[in-house]
Amino acid sequence: MELGEKVEVKLFRFDPFVDKEPHYEIYEVPYQSKMRVLGALRYMADELGVEFAFRDYCGINRCGCCGVKVNGVPMLACWEPIQPKMVIEPLDNFRHIKDLLVDRDEFDALIEGLNPRLVRKNPYSGFPEEITHAEMLPVFRLVDCIECGLCTSACPSVRELGLKGFSGPAAYVKLAMRALDPRDEGERDQVIVDNGIFHCISCLSCTEVCPQGIDVFRDAIEPMKRLAVSRKAYKGYKTFSAVREVIKESGDVNPMVLIKKIRGVWAVRDLVLAVKLGFKGKLTITQPANPGVSEIRQIIEVMEEKK
Amino acid sequence: MRIAYYPGCEAKMVAKEAHKATKVVVEKLGIELVELENAGCCGSMDLRIDSMDATLALNGRILALAEEAKAYKLLTVCNTCAMNLNTAISIYNKDEVARAKLNETLSVYGRRYNGTMEVITLPWLLLRLVGFVSMRKATQKPLNHLKIAPFYGCHMIRPMKFYGFENSMKPSSIDVMIREFFDGQTVNYIGKSSCCGFHTLLTEEKTSTSMVSYLLRNTVTSGADCIVTPCTQCHTSLDTYQQKALKATSENDFEVPIIHLSQLVALAIGIPKEQLGFEKHMINPLRLLESKGF
Numbered sequence: 001m002e003l004g005e006k007v008e009v010k011l012f013r014f015d016p017f018v019d020k021e022p023h024y025e026i027y028e029v030p031y032q033s034k035m036r037v038l039g040a041l042r043y044m045a046d047e048l049g050v051e052f053a054f055r056d057y058c059g060i061n062r063c064g065c066c067g068v069k070v071n072g073v074p075m076l077a078c079w080e081p082i083q084p085k086m087v088i089e090p091l092d093n094f095r096h097i098k099d100l101l102v103d104r105d106e107f108d109a110l111i112e113g114l115n116p117r118l119v120r121k122n123p124y125s126g127f128p129e130e131i132t133h134a135e136m137l138p139v140f141r142l143v144d145c146i147e148c149g150l151c152t153s154a155c156p157s158v159r160e161l162g163l164k165g166f167s168g169p170a171a172y173v174k175l176a177m178r179a180l181d182p183r184d185e186g187e188r189d190q191v192i193v194d195n196g197i198f199h200c201i202s203c204l205s206c207t208e209v210c211p212q213g214i215d216v217f218r219d220a221i222e223p224m225k226r227l228a229v230s231r232k233a234y235k236g237y238k239t240f241s242a243v244r245e246v247i248k249e250s251g252d253v254n255p256m257v258l259i260k261k262i263r264g265v266w267a268v269r270d271l272v273l274a275v276k277l278g279f280k281g282k283l284t285i286t287q288p289a290n291p292g293v294s295e296i297r298q299i300i301e302v303m304e305e306k307k
Numbered sequence: 308m309r310i311a312y313y314p315g316c317e318a319k320m321v322a323k324e325a326h327k328a329t330k331v332v333v334e335k336l337g338i339e340l341v342e343l344e345n346a347g348c349c350g351s352m353d354l355r356i357d358s359m360d361a362t363l364a365l366n367g368r369i370l371a372l373a374e375e376a377k378a379y380k381l382l383t384v385c386n387t388c389a390m391n392l393n394t395a396i397s398i399y400n401k402d403e404v405a406r407a408k409l410n411e412t413l414s415v416y417g418r419r420y421n422g423t424m425e426v427i428t429l430p431w432l433l434l435r436l437v438g439f440v441s442m443r444k445a446t447q448k449p450l451n452h453l454k455i456a457p458f459y460g461c462h463m464i465r466p467m468k469f470y471g472f473e474n475s476m477k478p479s480s481i482d483v484m485i486r487e488f489f490d491g492q493t494v495n496y497i498g499k500s501s502c503c504g505f506h507t508l509l510t511e512e513k514t515s516t517s518m519v520s521y522l523l524r525n526t527v528t529s530g531a532d533c534i535v536t537p538c539t540q541c542h543t544s545l546d547t548y549q550q551k552a553l554k555a556t557s558e559n560d561f562e563v564p565i566i567h568l569s570q571l572v573a574l575a576i577g578i579p580k581e582q583l584g585f586e587k588h589m590i591n592p593l594r595l596l597e598s599k600g601f
Contacts, residue, residue, distance in 0.1 A: 073476040154476075156502050160517040199514045202352045203502035204465035208475045215466070225356050236510040243353040244361070251347040253316040262509060277547065280587050282321050292345030295416050299368060302412055303361040 005031045007082055009040055012089040013052065015098055022096075024087070025050075031082065037070055038077040040086070041100075054100040061211055064148030067091050068100050074150045076211045091153035093168075106163055107149055107170070114167075114195070116174040119186030131183070138180040141219055144212040145173045151206035151216050157199050167195040169206035169216045176220035179227065189233035192224050198234055200225070238262055248297045251290025256283050308436065309339045310427075311378030313369055313392075315385035316348050317539040321547075324584030325539050328569035329384050329429065331578055336437055336445060341376045343369065349391040352506045366395035367409040371420040380427045380436070384569065386538040387506075390462035392426045393469040400424075428463050429537050429568055430480040431472060433488070442488040447577035450491035452599040455571075456531035457481035457493055458522065458545070460538035461502050476500050481535065481568065489575040496529035498522055503536075503544040516552035519545055523553065523563050532595055537568040546589050564592030574601055 001007075007029045014022035027048060029040045038059060044050045057063040059078045066077040069089040077088075094102035133140075152158055152168035167175075175195070179188040206216035214220070228234045242261040246253050256274065260267050277283040290296065310333070318326040333340045346369045348354075350362035369392060373381040383389050399406045400422040410419050427435075433442060459478045467475040478500055485491040501522060504515030522545065526534055536542055546565040553559050570583045580601055585593050 071477070156498075156504075156518060156521075157514060160514060160521065166514075199507060199511050201502050201504050201514065201518065202506045203461040205461070205476070205500070205502075208465050208467060222355065226359075229356055239509050240353050240357040243351065244357050247348045247350070247354065247365075251345075252319060253348050253351070254320050259509070273547070273551065276589065277321075280589065282323070282547070282587060282589075284320070287320065290345060290347045292347050295345075295368070296347040296365065298415070299364050299412060300358075300361045303358055303364055306360065307358060 001031045001082075001084065003031060003033060005084075007031050007035075007040060008085045009044065010085075010087040011044070011050075011052065011099075012087075013099055014096060035082045036078055037068065037075070037080050037082055037086070037088070038066055040082055041077060041088070052099040053097075062146060064146035064211075067102075067148050067150050067153065069153070074153045074209050076148060076150070079211055091149065093153045093155065093158045093163075094149065104149065107152065107168075108147075110163055110167055110171050111147065111174050114171060114175045114191065115186070116178050118178060118181060118184050120183070121185045124183070129183070135182045138219070138223060139177050141214050142173055142177040142180075144214055145170070145177065146212060147174070148211060150209045150211060154205040154209045156203060156205065157196075157201055161196065161199060165196050166199045167197075169200075169221065171195060172197060172200075172224060173214065173216055173220045176224050180220075180223055189228055189231050192228045193233045197221060197224055197228065198236065236262075244300060248300055249289075249293075250287055251293035251296045252287065254284070254287040256285055257287065309341060309376075309378050310432070311373035311376045311381045312340045312342045313346050313349075313373070313381055313383045313388060314342070315383060315388040315539065316351075317543060318384050322539040322542050322567065324587045325384055325542065325567040325569050328567060328573050328578075328583050329382075331582065332569050332573045332576065333382070333432070335573075335576060335578065336441070338432075338437070340382075341378055343372045343376065346372055349385075349388040351387055351391070355391070362391060363395050363398065364409060364412055366392050367399055367420055368413060368418065370395060370399065370424045371413055371418045373424050374421060375418065378424075380425050380432075382427055382429070382432055384429060384537070384539055384567075386428070386460040386462035387540055389426050389428050390466075390469065396424065396426065397469060429572075430463075430484060433572065434480055434484060439487065442484075445576045446489055448575055448601070450485065450489045450571070450575055453595075454492050454494055454530055454532045455485055456496055456526040456529065456534045457485065457499070458503070458526075458534050458536045458541060459500065460536060460541040461500075463537060464500065481537065485535070485571075489572075491575075494526070494529045494531045496525045496531065498525050503538075503541040505540040505544040508544065508548070513555070515544065516548055516555050519548055519552035520556040520558060523549065523561075524556075524558065526563055527561055531563070532599075533564045533566050533592060535566050535568055535571050539567070542567055549590055562590050564588065564590045564595050566592055 009027045056066040061079040068077050090100045152170045157166045158168045178184050229237045354362045464475045464478045482493045504518030508515045
């Protein structure tokens, strides 16, 4: 873009004391060198005299309070460059207070409730403690989390279940930061499951929107699921080993065989659906084994031994 | 061009019509397709939890098989397979130590992975490898009467660092394809980059079905006739569980046919609809297609 070129901003406006429904107002902001989304918001407030509510503080991707939704994608206003046409809205999955302000109380209380601090029960040597890079590797990136809540606002499971049913990726990052720490001695298995981590549908939206570049799914959610499954804290832990068994048996996964293995007699629950699918030719009870099955079985066994 | 084809369990066991349609389409476009018949499962998201090492080794094996078949690229029609294979690629193509360890395991069976394979999905194949000119030439039946809601599925677009193909939160490849190649109409709807909920179907079914009904509701209110998806798992979730999902949210006054991208492309390049297995769908799209003149 060139200097002075007009940027069209469609701003979300909502004042609960005046408006019944939210509405949008359109403003034009001249482009300035190295302009960020926050620059446009500040220009509107300072130069155009628009009276609207938004949060900003540090301006350098550290405080995590200027999260907004620009053209449908959650991002930090201070960090993302301006786009020629922008629709600026408050974050999803949070209660909207006014204009771009969202209510963070429930979110903050949730994180606080997880007790994201090191729990030490046994005496330790004191500070500084001897600890290697390799030991800190699982939590190394997670401590970068600035609690901006972008991942939680992008999460479809939070959208469907609310923060009460599913604490959201941001909370899991804070929990994983301690649960995966080798020094931590807290009882966290049940906390992980109770916060609904198995409602995570592995869509990776959290990873994509993180302004700190944390791979939320692979570094926080997956290891915690692994922890809860390996310690049998989760009631559906059998599903995961059943998949391995089915692959070892036939190389491919036939959903019929898998469901029978997981649910046992209770597979009857899905009988209606199974009959319908069978009628359409979508399911087969017996499956021809994959020609490479013995090789696949041996590879999995070798990897199990190494573990 | 010689492309290796890895269908994945879902296409082999459930969405057999996509398996067939993909083969028909790619062969009609003049590409040689080699199916990796002894490839086996990629591990999905479940084996990853159980054992990440085993998942990586299985995917490494699939990549080695594709190299063995002397293929230029590896095509898969399942998004999660694409992501798992890309996870393996991100490790084995760069890290020689990890590759040596993999080859140690594979050498027992006389296989070896040299770190040269790349994974592609159907939109990638059509947009990048076949290209605009050949696709326009191949198009025989424009899709201009259908209002299509493209649904991408998560693992084809995220994580972006694996693909670098399109914007991971605002995908557009299938929209572009339908509009530019086949003169079709696409609709924009909320939740285009959202999830179909497949990966919790076995553990937390309610979460999955609520995702399904959210998507169906949004596509219907945006005026779409059908949903088109490139992923076989998304198809299973949206099609097979559609009635259950709409019943759970007590919205059983509508239904949305879900069409595989391969089937749609096949229709556009003039393959008769009788060959494409539409009767296998739970929500039969044939009535819609016939009313639109196919």
